[in-house]
Amino acid sequence: MTVRVAINGFGRIGRNIVRAIYESGRKDIDVVAVNDLGPVETNAHLMRYDSVHGRFPKSVSVDGDTIHIEGGDSFKVLAERDPSKLPWKELGVDIALECTGIFTAKEKAVAHIEAGAKRVIVSAPASGADFTVVYGVNHDKLTKDHIVISNASCTTNCLAPVAKVLNDAFGIEKGFMTTIHAYTGDQPTLDTMHKDLYRARAAAVSMIPTSTGAAKAVGLVLPELQGKLDGVAIRVPTPNVSVVDFKFVPKNKVTVEEVNAALVAAADGSLNGILAYTDEPLVSIDLNHNAASSTFALDQTKVVEGDLVRVMSWYDNEWGFSNRMADTAAAVGKLL
Structure with a gap:
């Protein structure tokens, strides 16, 4: 079955979803529409x-209100x-991908259901969502009853596979994550007004401590870790690729070799394509355009x-x- 999707918000994530579909050559998803307030030609150029x-x-190429792809x-x-x-009903949209960062809460995201979509997937943490998914970790628990679905955050998608493997293998008593995170489009290029004074500062000239709910959100995906994890973020002056530094206390004593072996086995097995690993001395740019959730x-x-x-990772x-x-x-399309 080919699932018909529409994307609301054609920014960094919206455009990259389209690109991911075409670069991978997948035929199980058909993008039928994009909603974005910018001019069509500008959206095409940024694509x-x-x-x-x-x-x-x-x-x-562009023809009127339509973008054509070779x-x-x-x-x-x-x-x-x-x-x-x-016009999701008229266009036969199965799933709306909510990528604006604005309509994240369930009570706002359901507007897509009112418009005729059968399901909504929010590209961010979503308060009140019927289900929070990290693909590869708990997507097998999706059901037909889940209407508004959160795809969590990029950081939760990185940490959750690692945390699952480590908890299954050794047990996690408690843990703390620091994500050293590339700057994103919601940060200013120069100092400006912001209710969070850390976020008021120029993105490309400082390391900026800030908050993140990514570690706590792992508890939504892996209930057995609810309340056991927390974390912080440091935004750094690079445009892409981030890294999670995760420290935890295991239930029993472990060795470096045992930890690495457990993660390698999962990356080569059940989490292949989601969790990857490297034994090379890589820096962030080396992971640019890497499709794994976590390396x-x-x-x-x-x-x-x-x-x-x-x-x-x-x-x-x-x-x-x-x-x-x-x-x-x-x-989600397979459940419709």
Whole structure:
């Protein structure tokens, strides 16, 4: 079955979802429409040329309100502020991918259902969501009763596979995560007014401490870890690729070799394509455009006296997450 999707918000994630679908060659998802308030030609131009990920792999053209992609595919570009007024019923939309960052709460996201979509997947944590999914970790628990679904955050998608493997293998008594995170579009290029004074500062000139709910959100995905994890973020002056530094106390003493072996086995097995690993001395740029949710660095594992463990895992916070949005859409489509 090919699931028909529409994307609300054609920014970093919205555009990369389209790109992920075409670069992977998948035929189980058909993008029928995009809703974005910017001009159609501007949306097409930003699709063709990307400062982080390079040129779009196919030629892109515009005809009226439609973007055409080399090979015969096309989708309409709408400009409607109220998602409840979008023509999802008329266009036969199965799933709306809510990527604006505005309509994240369930009571706002259901506007897409009112407009005729059968399901909504929010590209962010979503308060009140029927289900929070991290593909590869708990997507097998999706049901037909889940209407508004959160795809969590890019950081939760990085941490959750690692936490699942470590908890299954050794048990996690408690843990703390620091994500060293690339700056994103909601940060200013120069100092400006913001209710969070950390977020008021220029993105590209400082390391900026800030909050994140990514670690706590793992408890939504893995209930057995509810209340056991917390974390913080430090935004750094790079445009893409982030890294999770995770420290935890295991139930029993472990070694570096045991920790690495458990993660490698999962990456080669049940979490293949979601969790990856490297034994090379990589830096962040080396992981740009990497589709895995989480790439574990074998040489960064540290164990102190057997009961304090530190692991590190990279993630392309745009590309990996966008690929998981597509994976989740396909999984939800099978339930319709």
